[in-house]
Amino acid sequence: MLGTLRKIVQEVNAAKDLKAALGIIVLRVREAMASQVCSVYLLDPESGRFVLMATEGLNKKAIGKVSMAPNEGLVGLVGTREEPLNLEHASEHPRYRYFAETGEERYASFLGAPIIHHRRVMGVLVIQQKEQRLFDEGEEAFLVTMSAQLAGVIAHAEATGSIRGLGRQGKGIQETRFIGIPGAPGAAVGTAVVVLPPADLDVVPDKSITNIPAELELFEAALEAVRADMRALSEKLATQMRKEERALFDVYLMMLDDSALGGEVSKVIRTGQWAQGALRQVVADHVGRFEMMDDAYLRERASDVKDIGRRLLGYLQQARQQTLTYPDNTILVSEELSPAMLGEVPEGKLMGMVSVLGSSNSHVAILARAMGIPTVMGAVDLPYSKVDGIELIIDGTRGEIITNPAKVLREQYLVLAEQERQLSEGLDILRELPCETTDGLRIPLWVNTGLLADVVRAQERGAEGVGLYRTEVPFMIKERFPSEKEQMAIYREQLQAFHPLPVTMRSLDIGGDKSLPYFPIKEENPFLGWRGIRVTLDHPEIFLLQTRAMLKASAGLNNLRILLPMISGTRELEEALHLIHRAWGEVRDEGTDVEMPPVGVMIEVPAAVYLTRELARQVDFISVGSNDLTQYLLAVDRNNPRVADLYDYLHPAVLEALQRVVREAHEEGKPVSICGEMAGDPGAAMLLLAMGFDSLSMNATNLPKVKWMLRQISSVTARELLAKVMVMDSPQVIRATLQLTLRNLGLDRMVNPSAAL
Ligand code: PEP
Numbered sequence: 001m002l003g004t005l006r007k008i009v010q011e012v013n014a015a016k017d018l019k020a021a022l023g024i025i026v027l028r029v030r031e032a033m034a035s036q037v038c039s040v041y042l043l044d045p046e047s048g049r050f051v052l053m054a055t056e057g058l059n060k061k062a063i064g065k066v067s068m069a070p071n072e073g074l075v076g077l078v079g080t081r082e083e084p085l086n087l088e089h090a091s092e093h094p095r096y097r098y099f100a101e102t103g104e105e106r107y108a109s110f111l112g113a114p115i116i117h118h119r120r121v122m123g124v125l126v127i128q129q130k131e132q133r134l135f136d137e138g139e140e141a142f143l144v145t146m147s148a149q150l151a152g153v154i155a156h157a158e159a160t161g162s163i164r165g166l167g168r169q170g171k172g173i174q175e176t177r178f179i180g181i182p183g184a185p186g187a188a189v190g191t192a193v194v195v196l197p198p199a200d201l202d203v204v205p206d207k208s209i210t211n212i213p214a215e216l217e218l219f220e221a222a223l224e225a226v227r228a229d230m231r232a233l234s235e236k237l238a239t240q241m242r243k244e245e246r247a248l249f250d251v252y253l254m255m256l257d258d259s260a261l262g263g264e265v266s267k268v269i270r271t272g273q274w275a276q277g278a279l280r281q282v283v284a285d286h287v288g289r290f291e292m293m294d295d296a297y298l299r300e301r302a303s304d305v306k307d308i309g310r311r312l313l314g315y316l317q318q319a320r321q322q323t324l325t326y327p328d329n330t331i332l333v334s335e336e337l338s339p340a341m342l343g344e345v346p347e348g349k350l351m352g353m354v355s356v357l358g359s360s361n362s363h364v365a366i367l368a369r370a371m372g373i374p375t376v377m378g379a380v381d382l383p384y385s386k387v388d389g390i391e392l393i394i395d396g397t398r399g400e401i402i403t404n405p406a407k408v409l410r411e412q413y414l415v416l417a418e419q420e421r422q423l424s425e426g427l428d429i430l431r432e433l434p435c436e437t438t439d440g441l442r443i444p445l446w447v448n449t450g451l452l453a454d455v456v457r458a459q460e461r462g463a464e465g466v467g468l469y470r471t472e473v474p475f476m477i478k479e480r481f482p483s484e485k486e487q488m489a490i491y492r493e494q495l496q497a498f499h500p501l502p503v504t505m506r507s508l509d510i511g512g513d514k515s516l517p518y519f520p521i522k523e524e525n526p527f528l529g530w531r532g533i534r535v536t537l538d539h540p541e542i543f544l545l546q547t548r549a550m551l552k553a554s555a556g557l558n559n560l561r562i563l564l565p566m567i568s569g570t571r572e573l574e575e576a577l578h579l580i581h582r583a584w585g586e587v588r589d590e591g592t593d594v595e596m597p598p599v600g601v602m603i604e605v606p607a608a609v610y611l612t613r614e615l616a617r618q619v620d621f622i623s624v625g626s627n628d629l630t631q632y633l634l635a636v637d638r639n640n641p642r643v644a645d646l647y648d649y650l651h652p653a654v655l656e657a658l659q660r661v662v663r664e665a666h667e668e669g670k671p672v673s674i675c676g677e678m679a680g681d682p683g684a685a686m687l688l689l690a691m692g693f694d695s696l697s698m699n700a701t702n703l704p705k706v707k708w709m710l711r712q713i714s715s716v717t718a719r720e721l722l723a724k725v726m727v728m729d730s731p732q733v734i735r736a737t738l739q740l741t742l743r744n745l746g747l748d749r750m751v752n753p754s755a756a757l
């Protein structure tokens, strides 16, 4: 059973579009269940009806014509109840409806299973049988399993169609939204340029070409190059392999022939497909066929074909390298963006980026934030290889990509992007002005940094200090642990750049999703594992060395503050404080005269929220890491797009925790700041101001927006708003209230258009 299921899913996955996928589903499921009819009905979002989209057994002319409303027929019943339905005498059921077009009356029994993807009913999979019988439990379970597996495949195929502006029935549609993770804030509208990793055949996009002879020539050259490689390889191994064994290379050469793979690819090219796309199609076809064979030897041949495909692609990509053109409004899209890909784009042309893999802590996201390029990470549902040349909207603040935008939304985003640009241009006036409410409440805005590039942007934007310097960033871009001297130089640059303003340096915070290539941590549950202070307390040599480097770097400047991440109890804090004092003693013994810097603790674990007073008593300041605090309070992985809609720092539990931390820190007479992304959200910043935070630390991109917003309101308004939302129990209602308040104040200029939808 499992084998059959796997084979079907594999075959469906390789289908070129939704229609082909559905055709395979009905054919194979009917075969596997030895029934007379298998059909798929999909729910058309526009008409709200279940439309017959594919069938084996019913009249094919009925495809696209027969449809039923959710309150009609057995299919409608399965779809609305979201449960399978197993009937011996279908025609006796009160909901049975007869459609003459389908020739249905000859079938007595009916088994239907809903197709549901992420809570959304997509359609119904139906099996029908001539003889009157109840399908057994095994058959029912098979169909349910099948439809659960197919839901994802159908969703993917549908998404692929929709990015070309085509709905399920080939009708034009507008706007498909793909959810990812915010990588770097900001909005952009531009043209997608898909960058492929070297020689990864699976992700080659389709592309139409007009100059077919040139394309054929290109492919011929690649064939010849691989042939030459094969011959050379065979010669090279002549002394180590017997002649018969070397026959393997002859097989390869044969595969490249005109009568085999080579010829098939040329044929597809002649239909107007570029060489890489044609190669992908043909190789996928062959591989799919081989992989489905029961014979293990033949299954193995699939890997030979893949290898040949990769080699050919390598040459094609080399030949194409120079021809990748970047339009003026490039949105770089890749399965896994790398800093090198970003570097290839000519200056001034890069408007936004999308990466299918990776999180907000990937190098590229860190770089994007430093450079102020709107970026979405973890866009796992985006059929990215199909978007080349298509217009996209990137909402880096919300972590969304919109394909095929309707005119209105496109205009709104263009306005937003323009406002953001103007705001950053008009910074000169804003930079010199304090962040002060209309009734004179002053709140310093600090910046979060990692790379040196952040420093420049932060200064341009008038940051009043660094609230969080993520020291793991320079560690992440090295090949090994940086030495004390190297660290000292890096830290001094930061301290000097902001002097005399304070720079809060956080001790190394690795683990979770932040790993160092030279210090891998592999765990089942990394966010609950060896992370942050837990790692550095277990490796005092790393902690001591880093602290010594920070202290030495601050000599003569004295604007250093040290911050400890992931503290969950007083013992960890005491151990860390002990090590800091030890490092301080050592540095002074070595003759460097530095003051003991203020030390602070991050509140980002729920346990720490309840220990704020105890922790505050032992340190000089408190800083809330709302990114992790939200993740841990709500038990929602901050980097998992599947649960991204549950991750919300406006959740009442988070707001409650924040208020408590401020109150308790102040009761101990200690200042409290916040350095998670929340502080950079202009709406949320009003609440934080009202709660009494002493400073807000955010990325440089958002700083002017927050300053602009807080300078427009009075602290009284902010407090009234806070009082209002603190009695609400839903994050959605809280967000809507914030937006409405801003709108009523005429301040909704900074609100994303999509947030209002
Ligand atoms: C946080 O958790 O809010 C925080 C600022 O730290 P990081 O995002 O680096 O985990």
Ligand code: MG
Binding pocket: 565, 604, 625, 627, 628
């Ligand atoms: Mg954190």
